Amino acid sequence: MSEDDSGRRDRRRAPTLREVAERAGVHVSTVSRVLRETEPPDGWSPTALRVREVADELGYAPNPWAASLRTRRTDTIGVVMPRLTDTVVATMFEGIEYAATELGYSVLLSSPPDTVAAQQRSIEFLRSRQVDGLLLTSLHQGADEFLDSLRLQNTRVLLMNRHAGSRLPAITGDDHAGGRLAAEHLLALGHREIGVIGGPQHATTATDRVAGFVEVLSEVGISLPPDRIVPSGFEVDGGLVGARALLDRPDPVTAVFAVNDTAAIGALGVARDLGLRVPEDLSLVGYNDISVVAQLPAALTTVRTPAHLMGQTAVRRLIDLIEGKSVVSERLPVDLVVRASTAPPRVVGLRR
Amino acid sequence: MTGARRNPRPPTMKEIAERTGVHTSTVSRVLRQTEPVDGWSESALRIHEVAAELGYRPNPWAASLRTRRTTTIGAVMPRLTDGVVATIYQGVEQAARESGYSLLLSSPPDDPAEQRAAIDLLAGRQVDGLLLSSLHSPASEFVADLGLSVPTVAVNRHADSGLPYAGGDDHHGGLLAGRHLLACGYRKLAVVGGPHHATTSRDRIRGFVDALTEAGIALPNDYIKHGPFDVTGGIAAATALFDAIDPPDAIFAVSDSIAIGILGVARDRGLAIPEQLGVIGYNDIPFAAQLPVPLSTVVTPAHDIGAAGVRLLLEFIADPDTVPADIVLPVELVARGSTRALAALI
Numbered sequence: 001m002s003e004d005d006s007g008r009r010d011r012r013r014a015p016t017l018r019e020v021a022e023r024a025g026v027h028v029s030t031v032s033r034v035l036r037e038t039e040p041p042d043g044w045s046p047t048a049l050r051v052r053e054v055a056d057e058l059g060y061a062p063n064p065w066a067a068s069l070r071t072r073r074t075d076t077i078g079v080v081m082p083r084l085t086d087t088v089v090a091t092m093f094e095g096i097e098y099a100a101t102e103l104g105y106s107v108l109l110s111s112p113p114d115t116v117a118a119q120q121r122s123i124e125f126l127r128s129r130q131v132d133g134l135l136l137t138s139l140h141q142g143a144d145e146f147l148d149s150l151r152l153q154n155t156r157v158l159l160m161n162r163h164a165g166s167r168l169p170a171i172t173g174d175d176h177a178g179g180r181l182a183a184e185h186l187l188a189l190g191h192r193e194i195g196v197i198g199g200p201q202h203a204t205t206a207t208d209r210v211a212g213f214v215e216v217l218s219e220v221g222i223s224l225p226p227d228r229i230v231p232s233g234f235e236v237d238g239g240l241v242g243a244r245a246l247l248d249r250p251d252p253v254t255a256v257f258a259v260n261d262t263a264a265i266g267a268l269g270v271a272r273d274l275g276l277r278v279p280e281d282l283s284l285v286g287y288n289d290i291s292v293v294a295q296l297p298a299a300l301t302t303v304r305t306p307a308h309l310m311g312q313t314a315v316r317r318l319i320d321l322i323e324g325k326s327v328v329s330e331r332l333p334v335d336l337v338v339r340a341s342t343a344p345p346r347v348v349g350l351r352r
Numbered sequence: 353m354t355g356a357r358r359n360p361r362p363p364t365m366k367e368i369a370e371r372t373g374v375h376t377s378t379v380s381r382v383l384r385q386t387e388p389v390d391g392w393s394e395s396a397l398r399i400h401e402v403a404a405e406l407g408y409r410p411n412p413w414a415a416s417l418r419t420r421r422t423t424t425i426g427a428v429m430p431r432l433t434d435g436v437v438a439t440i441y442q443g444v445e446q447a448a449r450e451s452g453y454s455l456l457l458s459s460p461p462d463d464p465a466e467q468r469a470a471i472d473l474l475a476g477r478q479v480d481g482l483l484l485s486s487l488h489s490p491a492s493e494f495v496a497d498l499g500l501s502v503p504t505v506a507v508n509r510h511a512d513s514g515l516p517y518a519g520g521d522d523h524h525g526g527l528l529a530g531r532h533l534l535a536c537g538y539r540k541l542a543v544v545g546g547p548h549h550a551t552t553s554r555d556r557i558r559g560f561v562d563a564l565t566e567a568g569i570a571l572p573n574d575y576i577k578h579g580p581f582d583v584t585g586g587i588a589a590a591t592a593l594f595d596a597i598d599p600p601d602a603i604f605a606v607s608d609s610i611a612i613g614i615l616g617v618a619r620d621r622g623l624a625i626p627e628q629l630g631v632i633g634y635n636d637i638p639f640a641a642q643l644p645v646p647l648s649t650v651v652t653p654a655h656d657i658g659a660a661g662v663r664l665l666l667e668f669i670a671d672p673d674t675v676p677a678d679i680v681l682p683v684e685l686v687a688r689g690s691t692r693a694l695a696a697l698i
Contacts, residue, residue: 295616
């Protein structure tokens with residue numbers, strides 16, 4: 001291989017575990033173990049810290065042979081995309097594959113569980129397959145510390161869907177504006193007793209939607225008590241749990257905003273079981289406009305996100321990064337789709 | 353290329369084998385495995401120690417150059433926006449990971465030419481085997497034309513491909529749906545299928561027709577509709593069925609998404625579910641149970657189908673001369689509010 005003969009390789013190649021071990025004065029198996037581990041709950045030991053410092057200094061990358069070949073493009077991008085079973089997420093993937101194919105790139109997808117550790121395994125696997133860049137759709141809030149710990153210096157990374165509070169560029173929907181649209185709609189209908197099925201705290205899609213929603217309410221002097229904003233999962237089960245907390249009580253709300261359609265469908269099940277009619281007894285707003293929600297008996301009012309466009313845009317920007325151009329974050333516009341699941345509250349102001 | 357590489361470099365499996373006094377294939381197997389539930393054997397422990405000592409790190413590309421194995425499998429799976437397909441995919445990914453294999457996925461449009469391009473792409477990346485989820489029936493000629501050089505299995509749709517296959521028992525699922533609608537007292541039955549090329553749909557319809565035949569009921573051709581597997585397919589088919597001179601009193605949809613499209617049209621026509629129209633779907637997606645009138649359906653083990661596909665493929669990779677037996681997983685019916693309570697037996 002020409003890299004071996006050119007002499008460039010020695011300067012450019014990443015160090016082996018053995019070199020890290022020699023410099024740190026520990027056994028090579030210790031280096032191997034430390035660099036594979038995630039941080040223990042009680043923190044790194046002094047030895048582990050030294051090993052990691054030396055590895056950083058030498059520019060260690062998990063796969064030395066892959067690293068030596070890194071200057072060679074593979075025209076492949078890696079995508080780490082949890083929650084693929086949600087139509088909106090899979091639609092983003094279709095957009096990714098569509099744009100990548102058009103631009104001559106192949107896509108490698110990993111769809112791990114939506115946990116930090118599982119996403120880390122996926123990122124490391126895709127890097128070992130020598131992708132030119134990574135699209136990460138679902139990092140958790142406060143992602144910079146996590147990203148720093150991965151030592152991704154040689155890999156181009158773009159975030160999408162969730163910006164995760166990171167300094168890295170991200171292509172997202174305008175979740176804050178979407179939350180505002182939902183709140184303005186419910187206020188205009190006359191709702192004042194409102195609850196939010198808020199999604200997971202680690203997902204900035206969810207927290208931005210809630211923040212936009214709450215902001216509009218506070219602008220008209222309504223402050224939502226904490227028990228009116230229920231954290232939840234994004235799945236149907238999350239909607240079930242969240243809606244029970246908001247509706248199965250003596251003073252149920254007259255309107256619910258769920259931060260995604262899937263959770264909203266869970267809320268529909270709870271309303272049905274409690275004998276609440278939609279929209280007569282309960283107005284419901286979802287988020288994403290997945291294809292099934294227009295077919296519900298009371299077609300769901302929701303906020304439409306440009307999922308396919310988001311995937312396409314993210315691929316174009318990632319390729320810009322790979323080609324050395326600079327990229328800034330973009331928030332794609334969203335719009336409200338008013339359907340039959342929202343109506344004025346039945347007895348305004350009567351509830352005490 | 354080995355001669356050109358300088359020390360220090362990671363050891364080869366052969367060097368680990370020499371140092372531990374076992375065969376290279378043993379080293380390869382042990383280093384690929386995850387720890388067995390009853391712990392490592394002594395010789396496996398020794399191999400791990402030596403490997404760590406010598407600074408061994410797995411490198412799939414290098415491995416492929418030595419043994420032509422990459423411990424990577426490829427999956428070609430169109431239609432990931434269907435939650436059922438995505439669930440199968442997650443079953444594939446999890447099973448592959450648990451077996452120490454990596455997975456490369458391509459999700460092209462559901463069209464033979466696009467699938468062919470995707471298969472070529474993955475085959476070019478030296479995968480050890482391929483999983484194909486959406487072949488179009490009859491696929492035997494298509495498969496022969498591919499000239500596949502690696503073990504390949506069909507998952508979800510067998511597509512009359514002749515490939516080893518893992519899927520759900522679609523015929524039995526259709527049979528259960530038909531018997532259920534009859535037991536509820538419906539008599540003017542219709543079925544809304546997927547595309548003609550999808551054997552999942554075809555086998556479900558055949559099972560359904562068999563249930564009607566058992567009861568001495570014939571299914572007229574214009575009560576059998578075909579279209580896409582999604583809500584739009586249900587909307588188009590239901591519109592045609594309700595516009596007919598003698599509309600059905602119950603519909604079997606071969607997917608829940610189709611069923612939800614049918615429910616939307618029924619809503620627009622003011623049809624009461626389940627009194628004026630019974631609807632039964634297929635798959636039991638998470639939405640089905642939460643609908644205002646919860647959907648009766650046939651539960652398919654989508655995650656397990658994916659895992660079974662991987663099991664089948666790894667068997668085939670381990671022994672390419674023996675074609676492994678198909679895996680057909682059982683399905684079951686869940687009766688909910690979208691079909692009438694069972695008619696009293698007289």
